[in-house]
Amino acid sequence: MARRPLQEINAGSMADIAFLLLIFFLVTTTMDQDIGLLRQLPPPPPEDFNPPPVKERNVYEVLVNSNNQLLVEGERMDIRDLKEGAKMFYTNPNQDPDLPILNRQTRAKVQESINRLQQAVMQDPSNKQLRDDLEKWQDKMSAIELIGEYDELPTSAMISLQNDRGTKYAMYISVQNELNAAINELRNELALDKFGVAYSELNPSVSEDKPMIKAIRAVYPQRISEAEPKDISGGS
């Protein structure tokens, strides 16, 4: 029997099969990038921990009750005004006696502290506290080099956010978001003013941007403290 010549398989349907698979993967792919508000929780307090006393004016107290109402610095506030309020707290433009006093960081003052600490470190090189302090002042110096002398928030100044157990999560996120927005706006303004780029455009993985980010963060640190939980108004 004569052998039939091998018939070639028609590859035209290959494309169809590939299409089918392609559509399957197209449909199942979820490109959802998880986005959110990143936060650093404070480490658990040691057993016999007494929080150091802080001046009233250095704490921006934000309370949210179980009816999702805001009490800011002892007064009812609408969420829409929270951003402005937080910005005021950070800058205190009118020298309000209820808001923190900003101290001007001058070149001479910082240099003096650096010199003093350097000598202290020389005498006691094993003291970690001193070395950390020195590093902190050196960071301030490099910030001054970049953006000039600036007004610094006192180290104890912070926004304290307290919520009730009955507060709705969405409200809590709104408050967090508004506080964050206030800081981001201030940082953006400063970056635009000093470097001509918005803070959000600076990229922490680019080495030229890193000192700029550090300098801006020195001026407007993100100090949102999620206080120890407490029942404020006896919610659920």
Place this chain on the structure above:
Amino acid sequence: MSKFTRKGKKGTPAVSTASLPDIIFMLLFFFMVVTVMRQDDPKVKISKPNATETEKLEKKSLVDYINVGPPIDDRYGTEPKIQLDDSFAEVEDIPFWIKENRERRDEVERPLITTSLKVDRDVQMGIVTDIKQELRESQALKINYSVNKGSALDN
């Protein structure tokens, strides 16, 4: 007659479709690589709140998710429940879960682990506060409140 005269009219040749499968395959492989099959199917209903000041989470492999919301299957009731990986859990299970996740990772990567809280917008903060306290106790301090992009004032 000249040798070079064209025979008849030469129309535009049909575009060869032989490379079509190749192109399709290329796309196919792209999507095959990009696709991450969902490992844990959601057991709780989550509609995330909105926020504007968001940051992207880098390194998906270093993110663990805690889901909180009312169960999809209402046989489990309507009270918000916690879902870790593939099953319901209680707040007390979190430290162990964190520990397991830590041991799964490389030692150098352990400090970079982020815990992402995916919480339904209508959940009350009580349960979230409890979770946060557990996370603090277990030294899992990097957290992320997962949200959708949108105006936070409409929440």
